[in-house]
Amino acid sequence: MTELNKIALKIISNGKGILAADESNGTMTKRLEAVNVNSTPENRLLFREILFSSKGMKDYIGGVILYDETINQTSSSGKSIPELISNSGAVPGIKVDTGAKNLANSPEEKITEGLDGLRDRLKIYYDLGARFTKWRGVYSIGEKYPSKLAMNCNAHALARYSALVQESGMVPIVEPEVLMDGNHSSEVCLKKTSEVIKKCFEELILHKVDLSGIILKPNMILAGNLSKNKISSEEISLKTLECLKDSVPNEVPGIAFLSGGQSEIEATENLNFINKNNNTNFIMTYSYGRALQQSALKVWSKDIKDSEVTQNIFNHRAEMCTLAAQGKWSIELENK
Numbered sequence: 001m002t003e004l005n006k007i008a009l010k011i012i013s014n015g016k017g018i019l020a021a022d023e024s025n026g027t028m029t030k031r032l033e034a035v036n037v038n039s040t041p042e043n044r045l046l047f048r049e050i051l052f053s054s055k056g057m058k059d060y061i062g063g064v065i066l067y068d069e070t071i072n073q074t075s076s077s078g079k080s081i082p083e084l085i086s087n088s089g090a091v092p093g094i095k096v097d098t099g100a101k102n103l104a105n106s107p108e109e110k111i112t113e114g115l116d117g118l119r120d121r122l123k124i125y126y127d128l129g130a131r132f133t134k135w136r137g138v139y140s141i142g143e144k145y146p147s148k149l150a151m152n153c154n155a156h157a158l159a160r161y162s163a164l165v166q167e168s169g170m171v172p173i174v175e176p177e178v179l180m181d182g183n184h185s186s187e188v189c190l191k192k193t194s195e196v197i198k199k200c201f202e203e204l205i206l207h208k209v210d211l212s213g214i215i216l217k218p219n220m221i222l223a224g225n226l227s228k229n230k231i232s233s234e235e236i237s238l239k240t241l242e243c244l245k246d247s248v249p250n251e252v253p254g255i256a257f258l259s260g261g262q263s264e265i266e267a268t269e270n271l272n273f274i275n276k277n278n279n280t281n282f283i284m285t286y287s288y289g290r291a292l293q294q295s296a297l298k299v300w301s302k303d304i305k306d307s308e309v310t311q312n313i314f315n316h317r318a319e320m321c322t323l324a325a326q327g328k329w330s331i332e333l334e335n336k
């Protein structure tokens with residue numbers, strides 16, 4: 001077993017999942033302003049530190065993805081943030097892409113940037129304690145989209161990123177996110193997501209990336225958010241499994257889904273069905289941002305100094321997601 005494979009398994013084994021707390025300052029500002037909290041570096045740290053020091057971290061969270069601002073911050077106890085996370089038993093991770101920009105010659109689509117100078121930035125993050133990283137490619141579904149151009153260049157960037165990350169001794173999370181925006185059917189989502197993921201692996205293999213030392217972070221297979229033909233959790237799980245079985249090489253140790261705009265309960269229930277029906281060798285867990293933090297953020301905004309109620313909400317959410325990652329979640333446990 002390689003060192004990278006060991007790190008990947010430490011993050012996602014035994015029902016543990018990933019807390020994606022890597023919102024850029026722009027995105028975090030939107031989230032905080034939506035609940036009437038000022039988006040200052042202190043407030044961003046305050047909320048995140050409350051999550052990172054909650055009891056649920058030890059039992060449920062195997063890894064935390066940080067943003068550049070947070071990985072450089074110091075907790076109220078004087079420990080660095082990566083230290084606080086490591087002390088809970090979770091692995092600190094870092095988002096290293098610098099965001100999605102309009103793609104030249106297909107400006108309705110995006111290409112993720114951040115490769116220039118990446119090798120040097122990775123060294124700094126490793127020294128700060130990070131042992132895994134994230135890079136998100138984003139694709140929208142439309143009649144002509146995602147185009148071959150968007151699929152090729154995002155897969156190329158994800159592969160170059162992954163090779164550099166492994167060279168630096170860290171595990172890359174490969175995140176090709178096919179957005180749920182639109183009125184497309186789940187069949188279309190299945191077809192396009194399969195194409196996107198296959199292209200990614202073609203490039204990862206070309207770039208000699210060790211597939212046993214990555215974690216794939218895909219979307220689930222859903223009908224578009226504007227579609228009238230929504231499908232059940234059971235169908236979502238079967239289509240998602242069909243897609244991944246067909247497009248992900250066996251060496252990949254695990255898959256950690258993004259929540260992508262699903263509600264907390266939807267993201268939990270769908271993951272639960274995926275694990276109940278899992279007929280693959282892949283570990284199937286979560287790497288949720290909104291679906292782990294939404295309720296906690298709402299409650300916290302009412303009194304930002306009261307950490308206890310926020311932590312209770314977060315602990316419950318993380319526990320439910322971890323049950324779902326083992327196919328053991330139920331609505332009764334949810335409402336208990």
Ligand code: 13P
Pocket residue numbers: 020136175258259260261287288289290291
């Ligand atoms: P969501 O779970 O809110 O989609 O966030 C996950 C993530 O890391 C997106 O890049």
